[in-house]
Amino acid sequence: MIRLVFLGRLADLAGAGALELTLAGPSPLEDILLALPAPLAGPLADPRIKLALNGTLVARDGLVVDAGDELAFLPPVSGG
Amino acid sequence: MIRLVFLGRLADLAGAGALELTLAGPSPLEDILLALPAPLAGPLADPRIKLALNGTLVARDGLVVDAGDELAFLPPVSGG
Amino acid sequence: MRAMSWPSCRRFRVADMAADVRLALEPFDPAAELSRFTAANLSAGGVVSFLGQVRNGDGVEALELSHYAPLTLPGMQALAAEALTRWSLEGLLIIHRAGIMVPGDAIVLVAAAARHRRDAFAATDFAMDHLKSESWFWKREKVGGLWRWIEPRGEDHEDLARWV
Amino acid sequence: MRAMSWPSCRRFRVADMAADVRLALEPFDPAAELSRFTAANLSAGGVVSFLGQVRNGDGVEALELSHYAPLTLPGMQALAAEALTRWSLEGLLIIHRAGIMVPGDAIVLVAAAARHRRDAFAATDFAMDHLKSESWFWKREKVGGLWRWIEPRGEDHEDLARWV
Numbered sequence: 001m002i003r004l005v006f007l008g009r010l011a012d013l014a015g016a017g018a019l020e021l022t023l024a025g026p027s028p029l030e031d032i033l034l035a036l037p038a039p040l041a042g043p044l045a046d047p048r049i050k051l052a053l054n055g056t057l058v059a060r061d062g063l064v065v066d067a068g069d070e071l072a073f074l075p076p077v078s079g080g
Numbered sequence: 081m082i083r084l085v086f087l088g089r090l091a092d093l094a095g096a097g098a099l100e101l102t103l104a105g106p107s108p109l110e111d112i113l114l115a116l117p118a119p120l121a122g123p124l125a126d127p128r129i130k131l132a133l134n135g136t137l138v139a140r141d142g143l144v145v146d147a148g149d150e151l152a153f154l155p156p157v158s159g160g
Numbered sequence: 161m162r163a164m165s166w167p168s169c170r171r172f173r174v175a176d177m178a179a180d181v182r183l184a185l186e187p188f189d190p191a192a193e194l195s196r197f198t199a200a201n202l203s204a205g206g207v208v209s210f211l212g213q214v215r216n217g218d219g220v221e222a223l224e225l226s227h228y229a230p231l232t233l234p235g236m237q238a239l240a241a242e243a244l245t246r247w248s249l250e251g252l253l254i255i256h257r258a259g260i261m262v263p264g265d266a267i268v269l270v271a272a273a274a275r276h277r278r279d280a281f282a283a284t285d286f287a288m289d290h291l292k293s294e295s296w297f298w299k300r301e302k303v304g305g306l307w308r309w310i311e312p313r314g315e316d317h318e319d320l321a322r323w324v
Numbered sequence: 325m326r327a328m329s330w331p332s333c334r335r336f337r338v339a340d341m342a343a344d345v346r347l348a349l350e351p352f353d354p355a356a357e358l359s360r361f362t363a364a365n366l367s368a369g370g371v372v373s374f375l376g377q378v379r380n381g382d383g384v385e386a387l388e389l390s391h392y393a394p395l396t397l398p399g400m401q402a403l404a405a406e407a408l409t410r411w412s413l414e415g416l417l418i419i420h421r422a423g424i425m426v427p428g429d430a431i432v433l434v435a436a437a438a439r440h441r442r443d444a445f446a447a448t449d450f451a452m453d454h455l456k457s458e459s460w461f462w463k464r465e466k467v468g469g470l471w472r473w474i475e476p477r478g479e480d481h482e483d484l485a486r487w488v
Contacts, residue, residue, distance in 0.1 A: 007228055008298030009309040055230025072228055078299040078310040087392055088462030089473040135394025152392055158463040158474040191359040202380035202428050209373045210441065216366035264366050277374065278483070281449050288441060319442070
């Protein structure tokens with residue numbers, strides 16, 4: 001199981017701040033997006049949305065997520 | 081009678097923050113300086129020392145002071 | 161709160177100077193914080209502060225800042241560390257709220273104490289520019305009973321470019 | 325006090341905005357003043373302040389600022405008016421002490437409230453540069469029981485040149 005965290009307006013699109021997903025094994029980002037509803041998966045594919053895996057910023061390219069991981073989707077920040 | 085006001089270190093040189101002086105009539109600045117002790121008159125002649133007559137900044141050149149006037153000697157300010 | 165819990169206060173030292181960096185999940189009193197900071201920095205000649213508060217009179221009923229705990233406070237701490245290396249400071253305070261706020265509530269307080277006031281001005285200005293455009297907060301406001309997300313502003317990125 | 329008495333508080337308006345400009349002949353409480361100013365400017369998103377205080381730990385036992393009443397407060401008021409025409413401010417506060425102060429005492433407090441924080445930063449910075457180098461104060465400090473006059477600093481004039 002992995003935990004997906006959605007920040008900012010993505011939480012509205014997801015209908016929740018976090019979702020849990022069960023994977024068959026280590027999975028690339030593309031497979032995770034395919035498992036989500038299209039109205040959410042579409043915006044998540046936007047390269048302006050940054051990713052953090054287990055609290056560390058990571059690149060989209062080649063990203064693999066495994067059971068127990070937390071993957072956060074971070075839209076552009078709107079400041080303090 | 082005129083009132084001379086000394087600010088900053090000039091007050092130490094004058095031995096007081098203010099002195100009163102009796103004039104025969106309207107007097108140019110030079111005559112006022114001549115009426116003061118040399119160790120005070122010397123520094124007061126420094127053009128970096130600004131003058132205020134009755135609360136308004138005035139130029140040295142052509143300055144005439146009359147009975148009832150207050151003439152202030154303002155050395156460079158040292159800030160807040 | 162969308163994000164997991166996280167210690168709301170952490171102190172760290174750079175070049176033997178402590179920055180006080182906090183993510184406040186509850187309202188804080190900026191006047192009391194600034195008094196305490198000023199009293200703790202009596203060897204500094206000058207203290208510059210910036211207080212950002214929820215504006216009154218724009219029709220905004222509430223403001224919510226969400227954060228992501230694993231990134232937000234560590235990012236603020238890294239910003240403080242950067243300010244401490246750039247300027248000669250005697251003290252640095254950064255408090256940033258998260259959660260729901262109403263008009264008049266403090267959002268952010270930055271204060272820098274320095275022997276030379278130019279250092280204190282620059283560090284405060286720098287910290288604010290980076291908090292506004294680079295820190296991990298997402299903002300929405302409630303107007304007429306409806307929440308709407310605030311988009312990033314181009315102006316913030318121009319401000320940021322001043323420090324490159 | 326070397327100078328004649330003068331009203332220590334005067335308010336005036338420029339472009340319908342009141343600046344609060346005061347020459348304080350007695351100690352003032354900067355935290356209380358800043359709280360009051362902030363509360364009075366809730367329509368401003370940001371408040372920048374500068375507090376200058378008598379430093380502790382330099383061996384300075386006391387500081388005296390003398391002023392010349394006919395020029396000092398009017399000069400501060402003219403400075404505030406200039407800041408109000410240069411930047412878009414919701415409020416401006418300038419309090420400057422005169423008289424004898426001891427370490428920890430507040431010397432000067434400037435605060436600017438604005439919708440846009442850059443205006444508040446610039447106005448506060450501008451006011452401080454001008455108060456430091458152009459306002460009618462003469463400063464001496466007491467070290468080891470002896471008073472000595474403080475000379476003008478070249479740095480202050482460089483700061484001032486930034487605004488020309």
